[in-house]
Amino acid sequence: MVIAVVALGLVPAALASGMSSGAYKTKITGDPALGGALNGTWVVTFSPGHYKVAYNGKPVGHGTDTIKGHKITFSKGAKCSGSGKYKFELAGRKLTFSKISDACVGRRDVLTHGPFHKAS
Numbered sequence: 057m058v059i060a061v062v063a064l065g066l067v068p069a070a071l072a073s074g075m076s077s078g079a080y081k082t083k084i085t086g087d088p089a090l091g092g093a094l095n096g097t098w099v100v101t102f103s104p105g106h107y108k109v110a111y112n113g114k115p116v117g118h119g120t121d122t123i124k125g126h127k128i129t130f131s132k133g134a135k136c137s138g139s140g141k142y143k144f145e146l147a148g149r150k151l152t153f154s155k156i157s158d159a160c161v162g163r164r165d166v167l168t169h170g171p172f173h174k175a176s
Contacts, residue, residue, distance in 0.1 A: 077103050080151050080172035089165045098166055099175060127156065136160035142167060149174035 079101040084094050099110045102121075107130070109117040119131045130140045140158030144151060151174070153167040 076146070076174075079175040081175040082166075082170055082172045084166065084169050087165065087169065090162060094162065094165055094169070098172075100172065128153075130163070133160070133163060136163050140164065140167075 079099050081097065081099045083097045087094050096112045101108045101110075105120055105122075107119060107121055108115065117133050117135075119133055121131065122129045126143055126145065128142050128144055130136075130142075132138055136159075138159055140160055140163050141156040142153045142158070143156055144153050151172040152170075153172075155164055155168055158164045
């Protein structure tokens with residue numbers, strides 16, 4: 057679970073470039089990364105400049121983010137020693153991330169595993 061916290065410690069909350077505030081949800085199954093520790097339901101909730109992450113309904117991380125255009129930089133997280141940079145696309149209620157640079161395996165695997173869907 058701790059590794060899972062690191063993974064999502066970087067999810068954004070941006071109004072400026074088309075990303076809207078609110079909660080986005082994804083479910084990971086059958087992922088062998090980190091011994092399967094990332095498998096479960098992830099919810100990232102964004103507000104301007106901040107994010108909160110929940111794993112299987114329990115809070116696991118939070119932080120700040122910076123958005124420029126369609127790129128987001130997540131501050132270092134509880135389990136991530138550095139920041140992570142991603143390109144994001146919001147199409148309707150579907151949010152996807154593509155890694156630009158991030159050495160944090162957990163965050164990278166959660167964000168790029170598949171689409172997040174707007175939950176609220």
